[in-house]
Amino acid sequence: MGDAGERRPVVDLTDEQARRALPLKWGVPDDVLPAWVAEMDYAVDPVVLGAVQQALADGITGYPLYGFDPALAEAYAGWSARHVGWAPEPEAVIPVVDVTAGVRLALDVLSGPGGVVFPTPGYNAQFGLASVTGREEVRLDVPASAERAEIDLDRLDRLFAEGARTLLLTQPHNPWGRVFTRAELEGIRDVVVRHGARVVSDEIHAPLVLPGAEHVSYLSVEGTHDHAVAVVAASKAFNTAGLRCAQLVVPSAADRSLLADQPMARNDSHSPLGAIAARAAYGLGDPWLASLVDRLDQQRALLGELLATHLPEVRMRPVEATYLAWLDASAYGHADAAAVALERGRVQVSAGESYAPGTTGHVRLNFATSPDRLTEIVARLAKAWT
Structure with missing residues (x-):
């Protein structure tokens, strides 16, 4: 840093x-x-703000690049390498309007028709997201009495056995404030692989891991690239949510091909100012x-x-x-x-x-x-x- x-x-x-x-x-x-x-x-x-102010001075108020923004992808890959110790190939980084829209896009296109496991307490804006995509929301409740919120792998296994097909994982977690360890993520992976299920990992809070913990991207865990995507953004850490740009990280070439074949209406257009702010944040922030x-x-x-x-x-x-x-x-x-x-x-x-x-x-x-x-x-x- x-x-x-x-x-x-x-x-x-x-x-x-x-x-x-x-x-x-x-x-x-x-x-x-x-x-x-x-x-x-x-x-x-001020560096991020300056980049946006310069863009406005240059009159950049039109449509953004559609589908792939090489400069944004390179900036995120560089940031991830420095901060997470793992980086996707730039081709895997696809702009979306925000994290919730990215999760919805992944569910719509990549997930099977079965239920979506949603650990609760969960991010309130994502309640009902499964039903929006025509899927059942299957809650995996963490007891309020738990001192350290952890995903019950036995319960997760049963939910997949009963027909759920996707885990919506928020990590670092909101509102728990948890950072899942590599061992925990490996345990989740093993259950997911056993059932041929998928993971959508919301990692918007990755830049905000505090001293004493370390963020491990789910995609950095061996054996995850064929069944998982991550949704990331600079907006939470840099206070730029209103500029409207997040990124879907899709390591599987087959999954990227599926997404590329979708009609434009599937992926709400992000903002060019959001992309500029994200590039500045990832590259210079x-x-x-x-x-x-x-x-x-x-x-x-x-x-x-x-x-x-x-x-x-x-x-x-x-x-x-x-x-x-x-x-x-x-x-x-x-x-x-x-x-x-x-x-x-x-x-x-x-x-x-x-x-x-x-x-x-x-x-x-x-x-x-x-x-x-x-x-x-x-x-x-x-x-x-x-």
Whole structure:
């Protein structure tokens, strides 16, 4: 990522700047602190922002390259080699509009008609994605009592034996904050191969692995290329989701041929500005990303300290990646802890129910903000819940 002398600092947005820059996250009443949707309260890396500004100055507002963008593919392959220790051949990297659209495209074209296994708690925007593609959503629930969220391989085996054909894997995981180990991924691979099933691996949070953990791409595991694709993006780490560009990594030439044969309507057109931002992030963003990971590590530690002081009964699962903490506040007796946080504390967090239907007392908290704001957020939660 570059040494400390090369790093570019992470700059906190003021409240006024955040309201302009992040209209969804900060589109709340003035007395509410937002800690919900996965956007960061930080200014965009100036190098990435500069690339987009130059593109606009050059009048690049037309259609992007369709199907394959060599410069984007090379930039991602280089980033993956540096950060993950494995890189696809550039021909495997296909632009898509966003990660959820990439998952849908993979399911539509590459998966059999059987059910899609969706571990829960799961990313709330992907609930119902299986049914959109005409497939059954088969939930693999991780018990709320689990200290370390792990996929039950015996249960996964049974679901495939009962007819499911695809595993939708989110890793690093949102909202668990888990980074799966190579051994865990190898175990998943063995079950998948035994049943001739497929894996779609959502790896958008790969750049946001925090100290103490290491991201292993599912595609870097031996024996996965004939049955798996990964969906990746720079947008989560570089706060550019609104620019609309992710990438589908398809190592199998046969799978790429199937995708190439699809009508254009299958793959929603991504944005040329998103592709430019992604190229800049992958190729030139390491110095800023290093600073960001340091900041998030500090915020993770601060959140732990604040909870221990003000909300000692809240259980926070270990956050190994992302800037999202999965909190169990059920000890304080509120079934809908998020609603109570908003009503009594004027803090907006994400309701656990939207990630794990039937779950009570859980919330997802976004800690990618300033230390002062995070301190105030926890103080308000303590006032609301206790």
